[in-house]
Amino acid sequence: MTRKEADTGGRSRIQTEKRGLILDAALEVFSQYGLKGATLDMIAAAAGLSKPNVLYYFAGKEAIYTALLEGLLEVWLDPMRQIDPTGDPVGEILAYVRRKLDLSRDYPRESRLFANEVIQGAPLMLETLEGELRALVDDLAAVIRGWSEAGRIAPVDPRHLIFSVWALTQHYADFDVQVRAVLGSEDPYAGAARHLDEMFRRMLEPR
């Protein structure tokens, strides 16, 4: 486990505990109100700590926000890393979609936090996006292009295919209220899983 949040990093038990508490509270608050909309008082209250005590563990509001974002990227990119270039092409992509949709269902706050950041121009993540993310996408794009050229999936623009996976899966987390407003009491994720599975299958299966 190399996740930042879980890495005690030489910190005392109580430090690790409280930092975790704060990060969890901050995720709740930031994902709902954004960086500027959230206040230290809200975060402190949600964590059950006093404001100065929160500042004892983190240098400032932005430091909490940054720590959160850093811890996030790992988890977020993980489903992509799990794709097996030697596996069955259509199956691998469908499984990827499935993992990404599960992430949206199980970690909607994380998804919204990320979305908020990117929509506002990703001032804190531009580097990462242009570096790590881009490299990862290039790698996967090469694999997909290989599959495509070998006739194992229908011809497709690899990078726009990847965008499509992101867009379609994250939509259910980020636009949750809209989706639910339209669907009423129906569970969005059951329908989404069937729909996306069918959709990508039709799109990818070679004729």
Place this chain on the structure above:
Amino acid sequence: MTRKEADTGGRSRIQTEKRGLILDAALEVFSQYGLKGATLDMIAAAAGLSKPNVLYYFAGKEAIYTALLEGLLEVWLDPMRQIDPTGDPVGEILAYVRRKLDLSRDYPRESRLFANEVIQGAPLMLETLEGELRALVDDLAAVIRGWSEAGRIAPVDPRHLIFSVWALTQHYADFDVQVRAVLGSEDPYAGAARHLDEMFRRMLEPR
């Protein structure tokens, strides 16, 4: 033209002018920083007016934001309204996708403003989403279901299909920085247009 922004509504020439100026400046600022992140001073500066002067035309910051959102929905829903139930099914949906993608390309600020609002729970739009939007989607879903049952398009969940159109097209506006970080200097919209066209075609054409 029934758009709120353009409706003089009995206001003097100068009123209409200045209000328009303010709304345009506010769109720029709100879409970039969100409701809380934007300040009246920023909006005033962007509009080339003094802060009290801005408050002379609008009751407050939220009033500007609300006016903006109201003016938006019309434009945003328009492409859906243009779908012709008597037209060619696949062609109609492809044209819809195309219109929606054009909107993302030509009005990214509007798209981001809307996205920001919905991600944060749409406190000001829940009613509209559950009323007007839901009704509109239900209507279109019925049309699509008809096409599907008549075998004129492949079987598909109508409402999730609509979500897919929204997600895929708006992604290019809302996540612009991410898309560009991955693509480099390549124009996102040319590739997106081809990709989405091909994707929906494969998905919808009956076997």
Place this chain on the structure above:
DNA sequence: GGCAGAATTGACCATTTGGTCAAAAGCAGG
């Protein structure tokens, strides 16, 4: 039990910011 360092907090501060107001400046019609 006592002590050193870690953890916690109430009180406080400076800045930002949404909003007010009374006075000044424009402006159109007579």
Place this chain on the structure above:
DNA sequence: CCTGCTTTTGACCAAATGGTCAATTCTGCC
């Protein structure tokens, strides 16, 4: 040019908010 109005603004205010700090409490260790 005067008059009544609309428009504009500088000065100001109160509340919210990020952050500080000295003092107090707690904890682990001998």
